Amino acid sequence: MAIKERKEREKADMRNLIIDSATQLFLKQGYDKTSIRNIAEDIEYSPATIYLYFKDKDEIFYVIHENAFAILDKQFRKHDVIENPYERLIAVCKTYVRFAMENPDYYDLMFIMRAPLSQIKSEEKWNAGNCAFEYLLQTIDACLERKLIRPADKYVLSIAVWSFGHGVVSLHVRERLCVMGMPDDVMLSMMESSLNFFLASLKA
The missing domain is CATH 1.10.357.10 (Tetracycline Repressor, domain 2)
Structure with missing residues (x-):
């Protein structure tokens, strides 16, 4: 697999990981009580990583x-x-x-x-x-x-x-x-x- 294709797949995988985590946290805690930091902690990445993919929740x-x-x-x-x-x-x-x-x-x-x-x-x-x-x-x-x-x-x-x-x-x-x-x-x-x-x- 080419480097570009691998990076694109890794990027898509990370977006999906963030979305899956956010979905579960929104349902469990409610929208207002869920923060970018909560999502980052759940997927074990830094908040800065999430901001590379989304501007806000x-x-x-x-x-x-x-x-x-x-x-x-x-x-x-x-x-x-x-x-x-x-x-x-x-x-x-x-x-x-x-x-x-x-x-x-x-x-x-x-x-x-x-x-x-x-x-x-x-x-x-x-x-x-x-x-x-x-x-x-x-x-x-x-x-x-x-x-x-x-x-x-x-x-x-x-x-x-x-x-x-x-x-x-x-x-x-x-x-x-x-x-x-x-x-x-x-x-x-x-x-x-x-x-x-x-x-x-x-x-x-």
Whole structure:
């Protein structure tokens, strides 16, 4: 392996090590209580090393967001093959729920944890996050065009669908539904049924 290629691989490995450590510390301690020094101690490097890769912890948090939303968006895109947009909307909502069930830590970081989003705001466009929302928006727009759901502003409908899904998922991720004493597979079925019931109320 050429020296340049080895250095590039080592650089990528270090970035991934920092991101993995930061993710776990954010989840364990919270964003505010996690510092660059904490991350450095966790990976047994100096804080100066981390600053060679990231300007601050906001940028690290941004990368974690980008990675997580890219995974979610990729799962959404698998539904391009579903010709009927209403059926595609149902599939997207189920994917959203399953993503949260399978990746509760990522979901917490993406949608629940309070943390400064200055890095996102400083970007010209938040590509990963926008792509995921745009897929929902385009699917709802297609439903409206084919008169499969009742007429309404597509942005209002998109936020309504997202908010309902987020509410149900958040109750599970933050373990508020544990009082129901249901196994995870039964809980998943119940959450998907709740979304189907909500989506049915939108039908024309």
